[in-house]
Amino acid sequence: VAVEVVDVTGSTNADLLARAPRLDAPVLLIAEHQTAGRGRAGRSWLSEPGHSLTFSLAWRFADGLRGMAGLPLAVGVALAETLGRLGQSVQLKWPNDVLKDGDKLAGILVETQVLPDGAAWAVVGIGVNLVMPDALEDRIGRGAAAMPWLARMDRDELMAALLDGLADALALFARAGFAPFAARWNVLHAWAGRPVVLLDRGEVRHEGLAAGVDDTGRLLLDTAAGRITIVAGDVSLRTT
Numbered sequence: 707v708a709v710e711v712v713d714v715t716g717s718t719n720a721d722l723l724a725r726a727p728r729l730d731a732p733v734l735l736i737a738e739h740q741t742a743g744r745g746r747a748g749r750s751w752l753s754e755p756g757h758s759l760t761f762s763l764a765w766r767f768a769d770g771l772r773g774m775a776g777l778p779l780a781v782g783v784a785l786a787e788t789l790g791r792l793g794q795s796v797q798l799k800w801p802n803d804v805l806k807d808g809d810k811l812a813g814i815l816v817e818t819q820v821l822p823d824g825a826a827w828a829v830v831g832i833g834v835n836l837v838m839p840d841a842l843e844d845r846i847g848r849g850a851a852a853m854p855w856l857a858r859m860d861r862d863e864l865m866a867a868l869l870d871g872l873a874d875a876l877a878l879f880a881r882a883g884f885a886p887f888a889a890r891w892n893v894l895h896a897w898a899g900r901p902v903v904l905l906d907r908g909e910v911r912h913e914g915l916a917a918g919v920d921d922t923g924r925l926l927l928d929t930a931a932g933r934i935t936i937v938a939g940d941v942s943l944r945t946t
């Protein structure tokens with residue numbers, strides 16, 4: 707994987723997506739600062755210089771986009787397991803967040819591009835909060851967690867550990883899809899068995915107990931009417 711570092715850019719995901727048609731090998735692009743970080747559905751990912759890790763990894767999938775909905779979850783597993791190996795315990799919130807003590811520590815955004823030959827590039831963007839100043843948390847407007855312990859770690863060592871975990875996960879995902887990650891995701895599930903509501907554009911669509919994910923990364927929700935499965939479109943989960 708070629709590693710590139712830039713001082714400042716709008717969005718590392720946007721940069722790699724723009725280059726995807728011309729890439730011939732995986733690239734990790736790290737930004738010291740990102741000024742227009744993206745979340746799902748046009749939301750933003752906020753960060754301040756020196757207070758977070760912001761990077762994206764572009765990975766080619768020869769078979770196109772089949773099964774890709776599970777990729778953000780597989781990336782979450784890789785990230786959480788790497789942090790776990792570093793001694794930092796985190797949990798996963800479906801579909802694409804990493805939580806620490808219930809607050810969002812890291813966000814994952816996967817964006818894709820299909821090439822004329824049917825192959826696809828997935829650009830996996832990750833933001834991890836290292837330090838969370840009150841002013842930034844105020845701008846975010848909801849609970850956000852940070853990991854000062856990581857801020858004190860050697861940055862190259864930390865990035866190397868994260869990249870190792872991600873590259874392994876992406877290679878496995880390309881070979882076998884989400885299935886090998888499902889049990890690992892469920893072990894890390896922040897809200898296992900907890901009452902949750904599923905919001906679709908702010909409206910409550912379903913209520914139930916979060917029962918983990920299936921082999922394709924769909925959320926299993928135990929509702930009054932029985933178990934239902936939810937695909938990771940632009941829906942949001944909240945605890946009640």
Ligand code: ATP
Pocket residue numbers: 744745746747749750751752753802803810811812813814833835846848849850851941942943
């Ligand atoms: P939801 O929780 O509604 O499902 P999401 O978790 O999918 O949303 P994303 O689109 O992945 O959210 O990320 C963008 C959201 O993350 C923002 O709308 C904001 O609430 C929150 N956010 C933005 N920057 C940060 C940050 N540095 N740390 C924690 N949370 C952040």
